[in-house]
Amino acid sequence: MEAKLKIVAFLLLLCxxxxxxxxxxxxxxxxxxxxxxxxxxxxxxxxxxxxxENRCICTQADVKLACSGFNSSLHVDPFVLQPDGDGKLCTLNGGRPVGMGSEHAVKFDYAWSSKFSFEPVSSTIACS
Structure with a gap:
């Protein structure tokens, strides 16, 4: 009986x-x-x-973060965080997908007089 329950649970998850x-x-x-x-x-x-960090099972690409007026005394790799032309949004990870979990988190350091919010504004969710 327990084996049947495991199979049913697996099939529900698969579905x-x-x-x-x-x-x-x-x-x-x-x-x-x-x-x-x-x-x-x-x-x-x-x-x-x-x-x-992406906490969803699907990847999220073309991630845009709010970063109005972003500036840093410390060099930030533009492939990791790049302010867009409008100065209000930044592209994360060069637009490449961010996978699920802390091991796929996109990380960077910056130095400035105050924190920036980096609130997610948009992304493209891709599931296979």
Whole structure:
């Protein structure tokens, strides 16, 4: 009986996955964690560490973050975070997909007089 329950549970999970997980994923599945690095400063500005983690089973690509007026005394790799021409949004990870989990989180450090929000504004969710 227990084996049958496991099989039924597995089939339900398989069915759930095959319907496409895009309907279960949201922009809010992108979690931004930002911390000040104690004792670290660059040109007199505090240094911040940022991690953007996708908590959805599907990848999220073309991620745009709010970053109005973003500036940094510390070089930020433009393939990781690139301000768009309007100065209000930044492209994360060069537009490439961000996979699920902390091991796929996109991380960068910056230094400035205050924190930027880096709130997710848009993404393209892709499930296979």
């Amino acid at each position: 759930h996955c095959s319907r496409g997980n895009a309907e279960y994923c949201k922009l809010s599945d992108l979690a931004v964690t930002q911390t000040v690095l104690p004792g670290k400063q660059v040109n007199g500005y505090p240094e911040y560490s940022v991690a953007v």
